[in-house]
Amino acid sequence: xxxxxxxxxxxxxxxxxxxxxxxxxxxxxxxxxxxxxxxxxxxxxxxxxxxxxxxxxxxxxxxxxxxxxxxxxxxxxxxxxxxxxxxxxxxxxxxxxx
Amino acid sequence: xxxxxxxxxxxxxxxxxxxxxxxxxxxxxxxxxxxxxxxxxxxxxxxxxxxxxxxxxxxxxxxxxxxxxxxxxxxxxxxxxxxxxxxxxxxxxxxxxxxxxxxxxxxxxxxxxxxxxxxxxxxxxxxxxxxxxxxxxxxxxxxxxxxxxxxxxxxxxx
Numbered sequence: 001x002x003x004x005x006x007x008x009x010x011x012x013x014x015x016x017x018x019x020x021x022x023x024x025x026x027x028x029x030x031x032x033x034x035x036x037x038x039x040x041x042x043x044x045x046x047x048x049x050x051x052x053x054x055x056x057x058x059x060x061x062x063x064x065x066x067x068x069x070x071x072x073x074x075x076x077x078x079x080x081x082x083x084x085x086x087x088x089x090x091x092x093x094x095x096x097x098x
Numbered sequence: 099x100x101x102x103x104x105x106x107x108x109x110x111x112x113x114x115x116x117x118x119x120x121x122x123x124x125x126x127x128x129x130x131x132x133x134x135x136x137x138x139x140x141x142x143x144x145x146x147x148x149x150x151x152x153x154x155x156x157x158x159x160x161x162x163x164x165x166x167x168x169x170x171x172x173x174x175x176x177x178x179x180x181x182x183x184x185x186x187x188x189x190x191x192x193x194x195x196x197x198x199x200x201x202x203x204x205x206x207x208x209x210x211x212x213x214x215x216x217x218x219x220x221x222x223x224x225x226x227x228x229x230x231x232x233x234x235x236x237x238x239x240x241x242x243x244x245x246x247x248x249x250x251x252x253x254x255x256x
């Protein structure tokens with residue numbers, strides 16, 4: 001199953017001036033939910049247009065085009081449940097493909 | 099207490115084996131399922147200490163990195179990285195590597211070795227994929243920095 005959505009969370013701290021010579025830290029937060037199924041739908045026509053060109057390129061470099069398509073699809077489908085999280089003093093970033 | 103467990107503890111008491119060896123043997127005697135995947139920043143602490151005793155094939159490859167301020171140059175605390183990659187993606191990656199034309203293998207191998215990764219792509223074959231992933235299931239890599247370097251790296255499957 002291809003990933004249908006991506007959840008991106010970013011937390012970071014900015015400093016805004018609170019007076020002469022002083023800065024107040026302010027927590028900033030960004031929570032994004034990206035509906036990937038819409039991205040796939042938008043990309044689908046482009047992929048269909050590119051299909052024959054990719055097949056032609058595969059003939060030139062002697063790669064089995066069907067195997068390439070199958071592998072590309074398996075990469076796409078296996079991306080689901082990928083999770084990356086980085087915590088640092090500067091920012092926290094979390095990306096989850098669901 | 100069964101005989102096997104008793105004999106391991108006796109060997110430990112007699113100094114014939116170390117505590118680490120005793121722990122490994124006891125874990126092997128009493129297999130426990132791998133803990134569930136966690137998405138919390140404390141994942142480093144909850145990571146399994148041993149890959150033994152796993153009944154199900156691993157589904158994810160986990161990489162945990164914890165670096166202190168002196169390594170990252172960022173003040174305010176350590177930096178942690180927690181990555182969970184589905185094993186399915188590894189399978190797909192090996193299949194993708196199998197599509198690379200043979201004439202490009204030498205160039206890629208050279209580029210890999212230049213960057214300190216001595217990999218021979220032609221030896222990674224999709225036929226050996228399942229065997230490779232089976233062995234990855236028993237993989238646990240722990241890297242602890244010494245002296246000034248306080249970086250900890252943990253690679254394991256779950």
